[in-house]
Amino acid sequence: MRLGLALIAMIKKELITRSRYMANALGTLITLYLVFMLMFLGVQGLAGGAIMGDGLESLVVGYITWFVLLISYQAVPYTILSEAQQGTLEQLYTAPLSFGALAAFKLIAEILVDMVLAVLLLLFIIATTGTSLHLDIPSLLPLLLLVIIGGSGLGFLLGGAALLIKRVQPYLQIVQFAIIILVASPVKGVWRWLPVTLPAHWMRQVMVRGQGLSQVPLPDWLAMIGAPSSASPSALSCSGFANCGPANWGSSATSSTACDNGATAVNQMAFVVAHTCVNMYWED
Amino acid sequence: MQPVLEFNEVNKRFSAGGKAVQALDKVSFQVPPGTIFGLLGPNGAGKTTTVKAACGLVTPDSGSVTVGGCDILRQRNSALDQVAAVLEGNRNIYWRLTPRENLEFFAALRGRRPRAVKREIDDLLCLMDLAEKARTPARKLSRGMQQKLALAVALVSGAPVLLLDEPTLGLDVHTSLEIRNHLRRIAREEGRTVLVTTHDMHVVEDICAHVVIIDKGRVVANDSTQNLLRLFRFRSYDLTVGELAPDQCEALARIPHLHLEENNGSWQISLEVEDHALLWQVLDILRTRHTSIEAIRRRELNFEGVFMEILGRSET
Numbered sequence: 240m241r242l243g244l245a246l247i248a249m250i251k252k253e254l255i256t257r258s259r260y261m262a263n264a265l266g267t268l269i270t271l272y273l274v275f276m277l278m279f280l281g282v283q284g285l286a287g288g289a290i291m292g293d294g295l296e297s298l299v300v301g302y303i304t305w306f307v308l309l310i311s312y313q314a315v316p317y318t319i320l321s322e323a324q325q326g327t328l329e330q331l332y333t334a335p336l337s338f339g340a341l342a343a344f345k346l347i348a349e350i351l352v353d354m355v356l357a358v359l360l361l362l363f364i365i366a367t368t369g370t371s372l373h374l375d376i377p378s379l380l381p382l383l384l385l386v387i388i389g390g391s392g393l394g395f396l397l398g399g400a401a402l403l404i405k406r407v408q409p410y411l412q413i414v415q416f417a418i419i420i421l422v423a424s425p426v427k428g429v430w431r432w433l434p435v436t437l438p439a440h441w442m443r444q445v446m447v448r449g450q451g452l453s454q455v456p457l458p459d460w461l462a463m464i465g466a467p468s469s470a471s472p473s474a475l476s477c478s479g480f481a482n483c484g485p486a487n488w489g490s491s492a493t494s495s496t497a498c499d500n501g502a503t504a505v506n507q508m509a510f511v512v513a514h515t516c517v518n519m520y521w522e523d
Numbered sequence: 524m525q526p527v528l529e530f531n532e533v534n535k536r537f538s539a540g541g542k543a544v545q546a547l548d549k550v551s552f553q554v555p556p557g558t559i560f561g562l563l564g565p566n567g568a569g570k571t572t573t574v575k576a577a578c579g580l581v582t583p584d585s586g587s588v589t590v591g592g593c594d595i596l597r598q599r600n601s602a603l604d605q606v607a608a609v610l611e612g613n614r615n616i617y618w619r620l621t622p623r624e625n626l627e628f629f630a631a632l633r634g635r636r637p638r639a640v641k642r643e644i645d646d647l648l649c650l651m652d653l654a655e656k657a658r659t660p661a662r663k664l665s666r667g668m669q670q671k672l673a674l675a676v677a678l679v680s681g682a683p684v685l686l687l688d689e690p691t692l693g694l695d696v697h698t699s700l701e702i703r704n705h706l707r708r709i710a711r712e713e714g715r716t717v718l719v720t721t722h723d724m725h726v727v728e729d730i731c732a733h734v735v736i737i738d739k740g741r742v743v744a745n746d747s748t749q750n751l752l753r754l755f756r757f758r759s760y761d762l763t764v765g766e767l768a769p770d771q772c773e774a775l776a777r778i779p780h781l782h783l784e785e786n787n788g789s790w791q792i793s794l795e796v797e798d799h800a801l802l803w804q805v806l807d808i809l810r811t812r813h814t815s816i817e818a819i820r821r822r823e824l825n826f827e828g829v830f831m832e833i834l835g836r837s838e839t
Binding site: 240241244245247248251252255256259260325326327329330331332333334335336337341 | 578579580600603606608610615616617618620624627628631635636676
């Protein structure tokens with residue numbers, strides 16, 4: 240019951256804050272739309288007026304997938320940074336709930352609200368560019384969930400780093416562009432083992448080519464659900480994250496708890512890398 | 524009486540700038556239920572680390588901290604159920620939410636349903652004079668109001684132990700007095716335990732029943748406020764007396780901690796007494812030649828003086 244109340248409270252807080260600062264949300268939406276249009280017009284210009292084949296549709300789906308990935312990976316580290324700056328991080332940490340659960344609730348709350356933005360963005364882009372996409376919701380939802388889980392896994396890792404080194408913001412900004420690789424990578428060889436790459440690929444297949452989930456081969460499912468792609472890093476991060484504490488925030492000295500947090504984050508990264516290598520070996 | 528908060532030989536070492544700092548050095552004390560307990564010390568003494576250890580934000584290197592009988596590390600959630608902290612004053616609230624929304628949010632994190640705490644929230648808003656501002660975002664409130672809201676957030680948790688780090692810092696006299704009254708009421712009427720860290724000795728003298736003084740991570744005093752005041756209250760006397768004979772001067776000079784000074788035909792005797800027998804001894808010496816006593820002034824130490832005295836002793 241307590242967890243349910245906390246989740247509802249977190250969603251309510253998110254809705255109140257967003258509705259009170261509607262201009263910010265609209266600004267984000269307009270910026271993302273303009274960035275896409277610049278890309279779209281630029282590509283069109285380079286291509287001499289037309290984008291061949293399903294290039295435009297793939298661009299739209301890739302952009303939306305990148306946006307969903309962005310919001311799911313940013314939620315946790317940015318929450319930690321802003322709550323620490325505000326002074327409320329310690330309040331959350333002293334609640335009789337695991338901080339991992341609270342961070343997950345915050346993630347869910349943010350994603351629920353941001354998905355509205357993602358849908359609006361998609362509709363605007365479709366309306367402007369005249370793109371035709373297959374919006375097969377039952378097929379898209381599990382894939383979207385895998386993208387979100389993969390992104391949030393990265394988010395939890397960076398959240399651990401945010402607790403440890405505080406000034407993690409510049410790196411977060413770099414990562415937001417680096418994750419384009421996850422969406423745009425080919426699904427061959429080592430690339431298929433990157434988090435989010437396969438779910439992003441199958442989102443394209445569903446939305447652009449009208450394929451269904453039944454056409455996803457078993458090895459792809461295993462890769463998507465298996466440890467290196469998405470679910471495991473997130474789960475590991477969540478479980479490890481629960482042990483992280485903001486002990487180093489608001490204190491002039493660095494505590495051993497903070498070092499523990501760093502070790503947890505590094506361990507998680509090491510585990511993901513090691514697991515990926517093992518799986519690659521197994522695949523070969 | 525079973526203590527509601529207990530520190531047992533707690534050690535904590537930080538490394539700052541390559542140097543190891545012993546923030547807590549075998550800190551032990553017990554806080555009985557329903558009291559307002561002061562935690563004092565100069566800057567960097569370890570007060571905030573102590574408070575953070577009490578709410579699980581700092582993990583001790585050794586020793587244990589228990590809240591309501593639950594170990595803060597081993598039974599974290601059960602221990603945190605019994606404690607609420609205001610660590611950064613007015614920064615402990617969401618500035619984008621209204622006071623009511625803040626209270627509802629933090630109550631929910633403690634497993635309290637909004638409907639079940641509605642009445643309590645209404646009462647708290649009235650009590651803290653925030654009812655009129657219940658729908659104003661917290662960022663638009665004055666600092667004093669934000670501080671009161673932070674206190675209300677701690678109260679709505681329903682936790683029996685409140686940890687307040689500098690609750691009156693930066694507040695005007697009126698608001699500081701209001702907060703002190705609230706704390707007194709919380710302890711008296713609701714039976715809650717309040718641990719307060721402060722630099723304001725007026726606050727200590729006014730509301731704290733018991734104090735622990737920490738210096739360089741060590742507990743240097745642990746007693747009731749009244750006892751500490753009593754211990755130091757009668758120690759210093761200033762006497763202005765008439766002409767003294769040489770033998771009287773000699774006899775007085777033999778008394779330890781006595782300072783003698785001639786001043787325009789009269790003499791000033793400053794005396795610090797460990798026990799009152801010495802004061803009688805001085806009076807006996809004056810009586811031998813019927814020396815007139817023009818004035819006796821007892822120098823009373825307020826708590827600030829007591830605090831400085833204790834810190835001075837811990838230095839030596």
